[in-house]
Amino acid sequence: MYTSFGNVYTLRNYIFGRMNSPQDVVDFVDNGHRRYLPHLSIDCAVFGYHDQQLKVLLIRYHGHENWSLPGGFIRRDEALTAAAYRILAEKTNLTDLFLQQFHAFGDSPTRLSRIAIQQNHNRVYAKVNVALNDDHWLAERTLSIGYFALVDYASVHVTPEFLVEEYRWQNVAFLPPLQFDHHEITEKALVVLRSHVYQHPIARALLPEKFTLPEIHALYEAILSKQFDRRNFRKRLLSLGLVIQLAEQRKIGPHRSPFLYEFAAEPVENKGAVRPFAA
Amino acid sequence: MYTSFGNVYTLRNYIFGRMNSPQDVVDFVDNGHRRYLPHLSIDCAVFGYHDQQLKVLLIRYHGHENWSLPGGFIRRDEALTAAAYRILAEKTNLTDLFLQQFHAFGDSPTRLSRIAIQQNHNRVYAKVNVALNDDHWLAERTLSIGYFALVDYASVHVTPEFLVEEYRWQNVAFLPPLQFDHHEITEKALVVLRSHVYQHPIARALLPEKFTLPEIHALYEAILSKQFDRRNFRKRLLSLGLVIQLAEQRKIGPHRSPFLYEFAAEPVENKGAVRPFAA
DNA sequence: CCAAAAGTGTTCCCACTACACCCATGT
DNA sequence: ACATGGGTGTAGTGGGAACACTTTTGG
Numbered sequence: 001m002y003t004s005f006g007n008v009y010t011l012r013n014y015i016f017g018r019m020n021s022p023q024d025v026v027d028f029v030d031n032g033h034r035r036y037l038p039h040l041s042i043d044c045a046v047f048g049y050h051d052q053q054l055k056v057l058l059i060r061y062h063g064h065e066n067w068s069l070p071g072g073f074i075r076r077d078e079a080l081t082a083a084a085y086r087i088l089a090e091k092t093n094l095t096d097l098f099l100q101q102f103h104a105f106g107d108s109p110t111r112l113s114r115i116a117i118q119q120n121h122n123r124v125y126a127k128v129n130v131a132l133n134d135d136h137w138l139a140e141r142t143l144s145i146g147y148f149a150l151v152d153y154a155s156v157h158v159t160p161e162f163l164v165e166e167y168r169w170q171n172v173a174f175l176p177p178l179q180f181d182h183h184e185i186t187e188k189a190l191v192v193l194r195s196h197v198y199q200h201p202i203a204r205a206l207l208p209e210k211f212t213l214p215e216i217h218a219l220y221e222a223i224l225s226k227q228f229d230r231r232n233f234r235k236r237l238l239s240l241g242l243v244i245q246l247a248e249q250r251k252i253g254p255h256r257s258p259f260l261y262e263f264a265a266e267p268v269e270n271k272g273a274v275r276p277f278a279a
Numbered sequence: 280m281y282t283s284f285g286n287v288y289t290l291r292n293y294i295f296g297r298m299n300s301p302q303d304v305v306d307f308v309d310n311g312h313r314r315y316l317p318h319l320s321i322d323c324a325v326f327g328y329h330d331q332q333l334k335v336l337l338i339r340y341h342g343h344e345n346w347s348l349p350g351g352f353i354r355r356d357e358a359l360t361a362a363a364y365r366i367l368a369e370k371t372n373l374t375d376l377f378l379q380q381f382h383a384f385g386d387s388p389t390r391l392s393r394i395a396i397q398q399n400h401n402r403v404y405a406k407v408n409v410a411l412n413d414d415h416w417l418a419e420r421t422l423s424i425g426y427f428a429l430v431d432y433a434s435v436h437v438t439p440e441f442l443v444e445e446y447r448w449q450n451v452a453f454l455p456p457l458q459f460d461h462h463e464i465t466e467k468a469l470v471v472l473r474s475h476v477y478q479h480p481i482a483r484a485l486l487p488e489k490f491t492l493p494e495i496h497a498l499y500e501a502i503l504s505k506q507f508d509r510r511n512f513r514k515r516l517l518s519l520g521l522v523i524q525l526a527e528q529r530k531i532g533p534h535r536s537p538f539l540y541e542f543a544a545e546p547v548e549n550k551g552a553v554r555p556f557a558a
Numbered sequence: 559c560c561a562a563a564a565g566t567g568t569t570c571c572c573a574c575t576a577c578a579c580c581c582a583t584g585t
Numbered sequence: 586a587c588a589t590g591g592g593t594g595t596a597g598t599g600g601g602a603a604c605a606c607t608t609t610t611g612g
Contacts, residue, residue, distance in 0.1 A: 037318045037420070037422075038317075038318070039318060039319060040318060040319055040422065074385070074422075076419075077391070077420075079385060079386040079391065080385025080386050080422060081386050082386075083385075101383060103380065104359065104380060104383045105359070106360075106362075106424075107358040107359050107360050107361075112358065141355065143316075143319065143359060143424075145383045145385075212591085213591080213592090229575080229576075229577080230591080230592085230593090231576095231577085231592090231593070231594080232574075232576085234592095235573090235574090236573090239573080251583080252583095253583075253589075253590075254582095254583055254584035254585060254587095254588070254590085255581095255582065255583055255584080255588085255589045255590040256581060256582035256583060256589090256590065256591045256592065257583070257591080258590085258591055258592085491564090492564080493563080493564070508603075508604080509564080509565085509566090510565090510603095510604085511602065511603080513565095513566090514600095514601090530610085531610095532562075532563070532610075532611075533560095533561075533563085533609095533610055533611035533612060534562045534563040534564065534608095534609065534610050534611075535563065535564045535565065535608060535610060536564080536609070536610075537564055537565085538564090538565085
């Protein structure tokens, strides 16, 4: 949580589309439609791991009680994937992360009601004394393309922005009320994340390069909110080829030293995938 | 393939957004942006089964040698899923089908080059002597949300449209050159389709209500382009609870009569899903 | 009786599960 | 010495894979 914010308008901020000052915001409202595609946004469920819990990054905008997922617009000349990375870099200052598109959202009634949209925006932009008229580009219905990201909790530094009142890392098991359909987006992101957790080295972004078995064990229990037998868990991870045991051990605490592991360089082929049903 | 087309302008066609006459097309070009969201389209890979082959429905527009997937725009007041169903109904006259969103496409260079887009459109709309100027709503970059559908091959009746020169059911193993990134879209649709084939009763749309084991066996071999052992295949389908064996047999040909099967009413729970890795 | 196509059962093996005791370390 | 927490092995089971002969039917 932060209470102060900068209002420097640097080239870098312009490039990244951050809004740090009232002027930035007014410029965005007035001219954003020249830089960005209207009717379309990207929302991103950013997952981190801390305190033995899987957490998602939430943001609260001015004028709102509900929380939101970080999101943004696609520049007119920008590839979709590039936009997703840029938006995340804007919000978290991270460029090295696991990012995956998972669904396009355009059915929720809260996204279709023009009145709701307008009210919603006006509460935010009241902070710069702007009211959107009916045909304003921001007042229209917006579809959103959902991404989820896995990031190193510790290296995230959320960028203060003028309209962002606060942010929070929230345990995914206890989500507060969220704006629009962001609850649905988060839940769907979780489902997809969980289904990928044995095929892709998803956990790589959530752990240090070298980690102990108890650490990754606790991580998987947090992600899947389920408990696993230590011995079977180790066997599975090794037989999938996901991790490799190192010779090193870590010396901590008044007990036996755990071995270190690292993720296999090679992405897991097909072993944990859907049952293949061969000939 | 058809060579003639109607040019009746009925209320029904207007509602469905079909373009049957030059007037329809001109109206679409001039006023489409009032009815539809710009910058965003839906493309649909429609799969059918015929001749022991999995086929996809392709369309060739006026002025083009390459083929396209059927697609369309989202109405401004229309939910995303509703738009996908409507577009399919427009093209195939089908309303009862399996339809699933699988990815949003917005990275392909062919979708980003303004010049390519404009040339592309102008070749089509030359048929009605229309040329789009630079700031025309159709001349801009468009992202596409990909859906795939499974339909009963026999009951598809492709609606003639003014700009559609011909359509074709094409074996998915031998795709001709496709417009834009439609090849990528089709391939990705296939990947997702294949990965779902043991969890969802996907084949239901592709077979008659009652079918024989050899029939569904050949269908699965066509979908997955892989051969299966008859005995193991039957065991798997039954143990997944996907199909139910009936007492009836079908009497055909100079050989033993095959039993009939039907799909289970209950959607398959979780049995064929990704390995669960319980405690 | 023959050709064509469909029906069916068994063995092997591996991966998933369940389960409990010993070992290293710091205080 | 002891408390803490990490390391490890085995037996049982169930599902997937491989594999070939018999049965029905129409001509």
